[in-house]
Amino acid sequence: MDKTFNGLVVSANDSGAYTATLSTKTISELPAGDVLIRVHYSSLNYKDALSASGNKGVTRHYPHTPGIDAAGVVEWSSTDRWKPGDEVIVTGFDLGMNTSGGFADYIRVPASWIVRKPDQLSLRESMIYGTAGFTAGISVAALLKNGVTPDQGPIVVTGATGGVGSVAIGILHRLGYSVTAVSGKPEAHDFLTSLGATDIIPRSELDDTSGKALLKPRFAGAIDTVGGSILATLIKSTNYGGTVTCCGMVNSGDLPLTVFPFILRGIQLVGIDSVEYPIDHRTAIWQHLADDWKPDSLASLTHDISLAELPDAIQTILKGQMQGRAVVRIV
Known part of the structure; x- marks a missing residue:
């Protein structure tokens, strides 16, 4: 049986306005990809807010699940590079733009988009960065x-x-x-x-x-x-x-x-472009962020929100009122 899960779905209503609501999705609805990841945390970025507002310069087709960041655990992989249980980070590329993103329990992405989470970072900390x-x-x-x-x-x-x-x-x-x-x-x-x-x-x-x-x-x-x-x-x-x-x-x-x-x-x-930044260089940046560049103030940079709180947080960031980072708890 096709597995169901929760996610934020943005769609246009009859008047043409875009609304974001929590909805049930299925694994079969996800795009094709090499690796299925159980998302534990995501984060809210201005680009997510644009996607959630129907901005066609960010997302061309709706209904859509935004979330350009995701940190979680590999659940299934068709490649030897990634194995079930691996803790990983996905940011950039097409995630959350035209590929179903991190504001949901699951994402399925190409293996080439994935970075192994450094040991010195927790999954949550990686999304404080995002x-x-x-x-x-x-x-x-x-x-x-x-x-x-x-x-x-x-x-x-x-x-x-x-x-x-x-x-x-x-x-x-x-x-x-x-x-x-x-x-x-x-x-x-x-x-x-x-x-x-x-x-x-x-x-x-x-x-x-x-x-x-x-x-x-x-x-x-x-x-x-x-x-x-x-x-x-x-x-x-x-x-x-x-x-x-x-x-x-x-x-x-x-x-x-x-x-x-x-x-x-x-x-x-x-x-500075973070979307198509080469994957081999990504690993080096993440290692620095986990180690010698890690701010003492990292924990104070953020507050946590749930999927249900995302619609209000999206309005906050669109108004320029967001301070620091918002980590989205998925699990």
Whole structure:
């Protein structure tokens, strides 16, 4: 008999509005794949909220189960690479976008999407990170690869109270960097300080409208999650030879900038993509996240929610009111 399980299903109602409800699904409804995974935890990301809102740029076909993150235990595998009982992590690729995602008891995915959970991490901890934390890890790796060291000055992090920003602050603090957090939420100052931010500045301070090609150097590097004029201001304000990473565009997809920061200061702009990041490099990032990059503040970054609480949490993140990370308890 086909096994049934619970999941969050997003569908359009008669008026064309999209609603998310808990529903019963069956294993046979899952897409074809090499490995069936019993999901224990997932996490809530902004992309999940877009998928749950009917955004066709994220998810083309509905009804659909979002959840771009999943951590759980292999229940069945058609390959020798993965065996029943293996604890694994799946983030990125097409999970939760057009492939039934982690907001359900089960997922079935290609073997090539799966990373073995490091021993130093619990399944829940891996979802405190999730895609947001993994993106923060790739961003920190880019700074390290380009030789940005703590003695060169502060690293500025935008979107500091969000998932990527909050984890990035924790990792950078663990590695000995001085961190400047950018936030438009005065009430979040204590939270950001607890993560390791040594300075907190408002967004308006990094939204230059002077039209200048270069600004006074202030930062050794930057992790930007918002894009637009704020990213341009960061690039113009980075020290000679510094590195700026870019992983988001909530502010804007445009970049009002000249080439001068690149050809006069040698600034490096590194785009961060966590969706198609090569699987062999994923393993290395996850190992760092489990070990030498693991923030002391990791547990304080999150709160747990159930599948039933997801619809309300989705509205919270869409309104920009989510602080830190939300781990979704599946089991």
